[in-house]
Amino acid sequence: MTSPNDDSLHSLWQQVGGALAPLPLTEVKSRATALNRAIGRRNRREYIATAFVTLIFALYALILPGTLLKIGSLLIIAGGFVMAWQLSRRTSRPDPAAEATDVRAYYRARLATEEHMLANVGLWYIGPLLPGLALFMASLADQFGSAPGFAAFAAIPGLIVLGVWLLNRRAAAMLREQIARLDAAMEGERK
C-alpha cells in the first residue's frame, strides 16, 4: 500500500475549501481600533468584582467598630486595586510585530507568558488580598465563642484561596510540559 501522493492531497484540500468573505477596509480599520477595547471587556468581570469588593469593604471601614477591622477593610480594597492593575498589565494584547515572527517561536512565547502568569498567581492575584483578609479575619476572632467555630469560619475563604492557587498551579504545570515538549523537539532537530 503506497502513501497518498502530494498532488492528490493538495487537490483534496483545495477542492473543499470555502471562499473568504472579505471585510471592507473601513470595517478592518474600525476593528483594529476596537480590538484593545475588546481586551478590556474580557477583563471587565474582574474589574466589576473589584468594584464590588471596594464598595463592600469601604462600607465596612465606615460602619464596623474597631481599628483593626477598619484597617483590614482598607487593606483589602488596596489589594483589590493592586490585583486589577496587575491583571491589566499582564493581559496579553495582539502584537502585530510579534505575529510576523515564525510560528513556533510565537507559540512558545505565548505559552511562556501564560505559564508565568498562572504560576505566579499567588503573588499578583491572591497575594495582594491576603494581608487585609488575614487582618480582617483575625479582628473577627473575638466574635466567636470558640476557637473551632472561628477556625470553621476562617476555613471557607482559606479553602477558596487554596483552590484558586492549586488550579492555577496545575494549569501552569501543564503549560510547562508543553513548553518542554517544544524545546525537546527543537533540540532533537539540532542533533
Place this chain on the structure above:
Amino acid sequence: MTEAEQDQAFTDVIARFGGAIARMARGYEADPDLRRDLEQDIQVALWQSLAGFDGRCALSTWVWRVAHNRATSHIIAQRRRSRGNWSNIENIEIATDDPTPFERATSEQAMALVLSIIDRLDPPDRQILLLYLEGVAATEIGEITGVSPDAVATRIHRFKTMLTRRYAPSGDAS
C-alpha cells in the same frame, strides 16, 4: 509604508491569499460561526501587520506567519473554554478499523480524516501540515514555522503514513 500603501497591500493580499486563508481557518476552527470570526480577525491582523512589512522575507511567508499566529491565539483562547488536548504528530495513533484504501475513499471521508488528525495536533505540527496541504514548499514551510526542512519532511511522512494506515485493508498497513 503609508496608509494608502498599506491599504493597497492588504487588498492585494486578500485577493491572492483569501481562499487559502479560508482553508487554513478550517484547520483551526470547526464551528462555522467561530470560523467566520477567526477569518475576520486574521484580516484585521494582516492589515495591522502590513504596516511593518519591510520585504526582508517573502510576502507569502509574512502572510502565513501572521495568519497562523493569529489562528494559534484563537485556539489557545478557545482551549481555555473547551479544555481540549493536543499532541504532536508522533504521539497520535489512529485505529486501523476502516478497510477502505485512501485512494478509494470519498472526498468527504478523506477530508474528515485529514481534519480529524489536524484537529488533534498542537499548533507547531498543525501549521506544518496545513501549509503542506496548501502546497507550500518544504523550505518555505521551514522558514514560516522555524522548523528545519528535514523535520518538516518527517512530519509530512508521518501524516501520510497515518492516512494510509487508517485506510489500509487489514494487514496491509506498510
